[in-house]
Amino acid sequence: xxxxxxxxxxxxxxxxxxxxxxxxxxxxxxxxxxxxxxxxxxxxxxxxxxxxxxxxxxxxxxxxxxxxxxxxxxxxxxxxxxxxxxxxxxxxxxxxxxxxxxxxxxxxxxxxx
Amino acid sequence: xxxxxxxxxxxxxxxxxxxxxxxxxxxxxxxxxxxxxxxxxxxxxxxxxxxxxxxxxxxxxxxxxxxxxxxxxxxxxxxxxxxxxxxxxxxxxxxxxxxxxxxxxxxxxxxx
Numbered sequence: 085x086x087x088x089x090x091x092x093x094x095x096x097x098x099x100x101x102x103x104x105x106x107x108x109x110x111x112x113x114x115x116x117x118x119x120x121x122x123x124x125x126x127x128x129x130x131x132x133x134x135x136x137x138x139x140x141x142x143x144x145x146x147x148x149x150x151x152x153x154x155x156x157x158x159x160x161x162x163x164x165x166x167x168x169x170x171x172x173x174x175x176x177x178x179x180x181x182x183x184x185x186x187x188x189x190x191x192x193x194x195x196x197x
Numbered sequence: 198x199x200x201x202x203x204x205x206x207x208x209x210x211x212x213x214x215x216x217x218x219x220x221x222x223x224x225x226x227x228x229x230x231x232x233x234x235x236x237x238x239x240x241x242x243x244x245x246x247x248x249x250x251x252x253x254x255x256x257x258x259x260x261x262x263x264x265x266x267x268x269x270x271x272x273x274x275x276x277x278x279x280x281x282x283x284x285x286x287x288x289x290x291x292x293x294x295x296x297x298x299x300x301x302x303x304x305x306x307x308x309x
Contacts, residue, residue: 188240
């Protein structure tokens with residue numbers, strides 16, 4: 085079974101721009117979560133989607149948003165990029181039996197200049 | 198006080214050593230406990246997933262949870278150079294709380 089895939093793998097943007105990252109979960113997984121990983125803060129939860137509905141949200145500003153499609157694929161968007169948004173953005177999907185059991189993709193490394 | 202504390206290391210051991218990695222937590226609502234391994238420039242890989250106190254073994258890996266002390270451990274027996282990675286503990290509250298709270302990770306190097 086194919087794992088979680090994320091595109092693009094690398095991205096360079098400038099301050100003020102916006103960016104959209106994509107995630108395809110493992111087949112059969114309907115829950116998708118997003119995390120931001122930085123050296124200083126580690127892995128921090130952004131939000132979680134199930135059946136196209138956001139069920140939980142972390143403590144990030146409104147510039148960070150996401151959505152999920154009917155095929156469970158998910159996108160996250162960051163508007164008005166800041167230097168501090170440079171990070172590895174990770175997507176994880178969960179099987180129907182246990183949302184806490186999360187399988188991660190390789191991540192998208194975003195650099196904001 | 199952070200919800201999850203993990204010694205960042207780095208930890209360096211010779212090949213074949215037993216490795217002990219630990220996390221403490223403050224939120225008594227946590228019910229599910231996980232260990233992830235993350236190689237450089239890769240996403241975290243789920244190693245162990247446990248619920249409730251006790252031990253769980255999988256090959257060379259043993260996860261231990263002590264809810265009364267709010268303390269979890271991961272033991273790696275017969276460590277190999279391929280085990281060199283960052284190890285992250287994670288936990289969640291179950292129920293309608295779908296987020297994982299992670300420790301900062303411990304960088305482990307196993308020297309041949």
